Amino acid sequence: MRPGDRTVVSVLEVGGTHATAASVDIETRGLRLGRSFREEVDGDGSAEEILSALLRCAAHLPAPGVSRWAVALPGPFDYERGIGRYEGVGKFDALRGFDLxxxxxxxxxxxxxxxxxNDADAFVLGEWWAGAARGHRSVAGITLGTGVGSCFLRDGRILRHGPGVPPEGRLHALRYADKPLEETVSRRALRRAYARAAGTSPPDVREIARRARHGDRAAASVFAETFSALGRVLGPLLAAFxxxxxxxxxxxxxxxxxxxEPLRTGLTEADPARNRRIAITPAHQPDQAPLLGAAHLATACDEPRRRSASR
Structure with missing residues (x-):
């Protein structure tokens, strides 16, 4: 971009239970997020229901004078073709094979x-640009929700391979206790573990957390075991990365x-000397980071085309 250039990207960030829309104004000196709008999404709904929720969310934005949209959403998804690859992951099964x-x-x-x-890539880039990872050259980031997302950055570039980077940079591809990691660390896994421990129907994670804070030993144990397990999986990777x-x-x-605390405990089991030096922090921009990161990715992708067209 030349000095004074600016563009606007309309962004949709899609999670298993919600969608958020915002306009991101990109200038030479940075990104500026406009007002954002949120709609509920039923990740178990039909393709038409999911699409309708996204369009309702997008309709909140002012009529755009731009033609570029960026959509951040979790995998498995064919991001190049825009087609869902979901199957048996607890969300968006109806989008399998759907040309979004x-x-x-x-x-x-x-x-x-x-x-x-990918929503985790967008989140970590957004935190690197304007959040908890600002000023850091080497960054690892994870997202915890319906599954486990991950991204590994060095100097603002996403890494898909190298020391300490899981296959394609995706932590969810790893296994724990002879099962896919998300069978231990995910919204559905936490609910299932609590139901088994407490002998009751599974409440949502927010309620399990509330019970843990109020002395429910089963709830506290589920959180401790889940995130110490995540730390044990992630620890050797971070020691290498x-x-x-x-x-x-x-x-x-x-x-x-x-x-x-359990995450830190699990991490330090792998390599106490190295992993204790890592700052572990929650996101500073949890809602805005994926929107900023998606806009950044969309414009960075367009930059080579602009340079080619100007020759």
Whole structure:
């Protein structure tokens, strides 16, 4: 971008239970987020119901004078083609094989181009740009919600391989106790573990956290066991990657008082000397970071095309 250039990206950030829309004004000196709007999304709904929720959310934005939309959402998803690959992950099963790019391009106001980005990548980039990871060269980030998202950054670049980086940078691809990690660390896993421990039907994670704070030993134990397990999986990776900060986001990070200590304990089991040096922090911009990061990714992707077109 030349000095004085600016552009606006309309962004949708999609989670398993909600969607958020905002306009991001990108200038030479940074990103500026406008007002954001939120709508509930039923991750177990039909493709039409999910699409309708996204369009209702997008409709809150002022009529755009721009044609670029960026959508941040969790995997498994074919981000290049805009097609869902969800199956048996506790959300968005109806989007498996669904061409979300075609549906959104046809329906979003002013949409000419719609790009898709992994929500954890967008979150960590947003925290690096304007949040808890600002000023750090080497950053690891995770999101805790319907699943486990992850991103590894060095100098603002997303890494997909290298020392301490899991396959494709995706922590959820790893296993714990001979099972996929998300069978131990996820919203559904926490609820299932509490139901088993307490002998009751599973409340949502927010209620389990409330009970833990009020002396429910089963609830406290579930949080402690879940996040010490996550730390044991993540610890060897961070010892090899050597980030200076680990940023934690996602809905479950709202129970930071129950997450931080067991996570730190699990991390230090792997390599006490190295991992104790890592700053572990909740997100400073938990709601805004994915929106900023998605806009940053969308414009960074367009930059080579602009340079080519100007030659």
């Amino acid at each position: 790019r075609a549906a959104l391009t046809a329906s979003l106001p002013g949409a000419i181009t719609v790009s898709f980005w 050597e980030p200076t900060v680990l940023v934690v986001g996602g809905a479950i990070a709202g129970a930071w008082d129950l997450v931080a």
